[in-house]
Amino acid sequence: MFYLIGLGLGDATDITVKGLEIVKRAKRVYLEAYTSILTEEYYGRELILADRDMVETQADELLMDAENEDIVFLVVGDPFGATTHTDLVLRAVDKDIKYKVVHNASIMNAVGCCGLQLYHFGETVSIVFWTESWRPDSFYDKIKVNREKGMHTLCLLDIKVKEQTIENMMKGKKIFEPPRYMSVNQAAEQLVEIVQNKRQSGETPSFTEETVIGADTQQIVAATLQEMTSVDLGGPLHSLVVPGHMHPLEMDMLRLFANSQHVYTSYEITSKHRDHLNM
Amino acid sequence: MFYLIGLGLGDATDITVKGLEIVKRAKRVYLEAYTSILTEEYYGRELILADRDMVETQADELLMDAENEDIVFLVVGDPFGATTHTDLVLRAVDKDIKYKVVHNASIMNAVGCCGLQLYHFGETVSIVFWTESWRPDSFYDKIKVNREKGMHTLCLLDIKVKEQTIENMMKGKKIFEPPRYMSVNQAAEQLVEIVQNKRQSGETPSFTEETVIGADTQQIVAATLQEMTSVDLGGPLHSLVVPGHMHPLEMDMLRLFANSQHVYTSYEITSKHRDHLNM
Incomplete structure (x- = not known):
């Protein structure tokens, strides 16, 4: 067997x-x-x-x-x-x-411990390490679609294990680079850059630097996207959650992990959200 | 603690x-x-x-x-x-x-054992027991949205535990009905009825009686929606999966659980799916 x-x-x-x-x-x-x-x-x-x-x-x-x-x-x-x-x-x-x-x-269900209901998660996305020449942002569009439906998004962060340099690969040398695990800081930095690019090209981004973001390792932190670029969450593995609209119970739970008071006053509650939350 | x-x-x-x-x-x-x-x-x-x-x-x-x-x-x-x-x-x-x-x-991640990749699941839906007068089908629309994006849908099936009759509830009697767990047969019957209703009202349903559906308990079965109305999956708890477009590896896995050969010849592969599957 x-x-x-x-x-x-x-x-x-x-x-x-x-x-x-x-x-x-x-x-x-x-x-x-x-x-x-x-x-x-x-x-x-x-x-x-x-x-x-x-x-x-x-x-x-x-x-x-x-x-x-x-x-x-x-x-x-x-x-x-x-x-x-x-x-x-x-x-x-x-x-x-x-x-x-x-x-x-697995992270696909344990992410529920941040208090956001698993049933309200849309498609999961992967955030990959950017290089100088390769800066894909297709995950942004998926987060956007999820948020338009009020759904949360679990963002899995890149893991590079046993990667070869292009040089070694071409030489057929099985020499591997040290492992790299994307931190929430790095993921948040990339997201902030995407948000700023959207804004510069005249688009209203689906979320902003002030949007509440959840981050999950052994510890859970709720902070704005901007704060998340510098929050200390310890060693890998990290993951990140971009919430959609939140049920009051979900907000109560996230409050337990809030990085600062600021978080909850700055959450952009649109009229659509307000209706949903009965606020 | x-x-x-x-x-x-x-x-x-x-x-x-x-x-x-x-x-x-x-x-x-x-x-x-x-x-x-x-x-x-x-x-x-x-x-x-x-x-x-x-x-x-x-x-x-x-x-x-x-x-x-x-x-x-x-x-x-x-x-x-x-x-x-x-x-x-x-x-x-x-x-x-x-x-x-x-x-x-939990079922939210263990559903992966049917071979469909968890990252390709959209919003999870709940299928509730219909009554004579209450036949909600809002879960159909969510499945449709998922399928339009090629995403799979996990359908959680209704559980009625410690339910009171309206009569007993009004009398304030804490008398409870025997527990009921929806089987895949019941769920598939309700889905077939919805598909037929859509067709009668001139709409092209998002999936048909011939669409491959996965069902999951201790055992896993892949069958068409129509077959799923009569497949024997043993006792509760059951759940159901409506796949979106499938990667070749996902199809290979589902084939392991196929109820009949019929299943794979009848899956409606659209040109969009064909591109995706490199077929």
């Missing part, structure tokens, strides 16, 4: 009891690479680190003997957060290997 | 190791009512059943001593699936009680 087991979002004890039992008795246990924050000691056994490259090019080795033995692939969050894992499942099925999934929390 | 602990979606062993440790040492442990499927034995201690009525009217009692003792509230799925729990958090904070959340899988 091939097991895909979610590890949740916190520390090693966020694995489920079911997941831990399987890990302890399995023949081999792989751990998705950028999760090396976890200690092997907790699970009381050897873990084989598997980076994306290994999963994509050595899947046969990874799945070896899974017809007869229990092989585990550990994934931070829930196993179906990334396409790579779908691919692993399809490869297993192709080899007549049975598979089971042990679910866990 | 007041703990909100998610139980995940499967059986008692889907609690996290962290959650179980807290449950074992806590002073009182409440269990959200319609989760009585769980056995007390597993957690090795008494659980107090808390229905919605109790949470809403006896929150003070529930939170009693939580300043000094550990009190746990167990929730199926993830704690932030329902507004009731947000309300509990706000009440706790109001009493200067600290709280912590132990996340777990």
Whole structure:
């Protein structure tokens, strides 16, 4: 049996009891690479680190003997957060290997802890690291569409792990750059720049520097977009939420995490929002 | 400390190791009512059943001593699936009680196991039980908007627990009807009726009886909407997915759960979808 087991979002004890039992008795246990924050000691056994490259090019080795033995692939969050894992499942099925999934929390549902109702989230977007020459802002349009419908937007922030420079890639050298994780500060800076560009081109931006934004790591902070460029949220991984219109209960919850009083007086409540909020 | 602990979606062993440790040492442990499927034995201690009525009217009692003792509230799925729990958090904070959340899988992220990418889901909808006189179909419009953008829609199916008849409610009698959980068959029947109504009024429905639909319980089935009215998926809880356009990898995954070959030949691939799918 091939097991895909979610590890949740916190520390090693966020694995489920079911997941831990399987890990302890399995023949081999792989751990998705950028999760090396976890200690092997907790699970009381050897873990084989598997980076994306290994999963994509050595899947046969990874799945070896899974017809007869229990092989585990550990994934931070829930196993179906990334396409790579779908691919692993399809490869297993192709080899007549049975598979089971042990679910866990992922940012896609844990973001609910900031108090915004999951049912009011529209499409999730990804904010990627800008370079000098590549500054995509297509995620802005998606946030805009969500906000027009009053929906919140979860923004997943870029992770660059095992990236090669173009030079090394062309030389075929497997030399990798140090991992980079986008912080809420960086994401907010890019959003502020987009907002300013829209304004300069005569467009009314869907949100402004004064819009309340939620940020989520181990700690939750609600602040304006501008404040979010400098808020200290500690180490990675971060994510960001651009709220749509908010129910009073949602506002009450966000207030718990407010960076300053300023936040709630500055939220641009349009008449449409006011009707919705019964204000 | 007041703990909100998610139980995940499967059986008692889907609690996290962290959650179980807290449950074992806590002073009182409440269990959200319609989760009585769980056995007390597993957690090795008494659980107090808390229905919605109790949470809403006896929150003070529930939170009693939580300043000094550990009190746990167990929730199926993830704690932030329902507004009731947000309300509990706000009440706790109001009493200067600290709280912590132990996340777990919920249908909002576990739906990924059907192979459709979570990032391609639009707004989630709820399909409610129709009565003779009340047949709301506003969820159809939300599915339509999602499909126009090529997004998938997760449809949560109605749960009626501790419902009173209007007669008993008016008499002030706390007599409750037996619990009802909407099955995928019932949901599909309502959707088929809506599709037929749209057609009769001259509108081209956003999807038809032949559209591929995913259904999700412990087992996953992909079938046409029409087939879904009679597919046997076992007991509750069920949910339903109306896909938007699908990536080839998503189609490969759905094929694993196909009810019949028919499913994939009948999916109406428009030119827009074809471009997207590189077909």
